[in-house]
Amino acid sequence: MKTEILKILRENSGYVSGQELCRRLGVSRTAIWKTMQQIKADGYEVEAVPNKGYRFVREPEDLLNESEIKSRIALEEIGCQVYFKEEVDSTNTWAKKLAEEGAPSGTLVCADAQTRGKGRRGRSWESPRGSSLYMSLILKPDILPLHASTLTLVMGLSVAEAIREKTGLDAGIKWPNDVVVSGKKLCGILTEMSAQMDYVEYVIIGVGINVNRKEFPKELSDMATSVELELGHKISRADLAAKVMEHFEKNYQIFLKTGDMSVLRSDYDKVLVNRNRQVKVTSPGGHCEGMALGINDKGELLVECSDHEIREVYAGEVSVRGLYGYV
């Protein structure tokens, strides 16, 4: 009920009467009053005026919990269920367990801190409390397993779009899916899948965004940044999470129609920081240096190498000149 009340009060700048809340939620005035006390205890300033009703005066700066996220999401599939924990080992590991237990496609899990946050290539993802977004989305798409890795690009694009819209920052993508601002990494994405040869059981897209984080360990400070460091002030993590999901739902529907990046390619290329820049590729197919041209329909990075041959890079590490210390 907290989620619904938050949603209704946020949608209305004026007063909403107790009677109206009772009618819309089908509960008693006492139940509304009790939930309102919980909302106030969370740090909301709520004005209650006799014969007028309730109104938000001020929302807490950056509260993150299930109701905060859910009350901001009104999408078809994405965010159909939202789970939150103060602390978890890894939201990806938790999401996998839920997916195996039958959680529906679109379920979103989120935590305030991770004790064993996972990064790509077996690295760890530093996940301190109270400052960032650690979330994982469960998807059960009807696509071939070989198309699933493209979802990581779809999420990268959605995060970049959400950051741009919410903060005005010039967020770009370092192929395939790091979101960068001012040449430093702001977000990492780890996609994991469980599949049969021709059938996807589930895909977990894990997203870590540095939001209200002021400091990074010395070894990361040249390579990592946060929304707060770039903007100079905090933003609501719940708002940003909802905005990412909004963009993802839109882009996911487009992706599902073709199972590739053919329609999203031009939007992706617009924010691709590798584009028209010198890159170094270390991939299973060997090393090469050249000019990145953009992606193809499959989401592979096109690199024109010194021999003028255009390589399609589908996996591997790509360093971009000017980013993360590659000079």
Ligand code: BTN
């Ligand atoms: C990377 O190495 O760039 C990917 C980092 C992905 C981190 C996120 S945080 C939420 C989710 N849970 C995890 O354990 N990892 C991902």
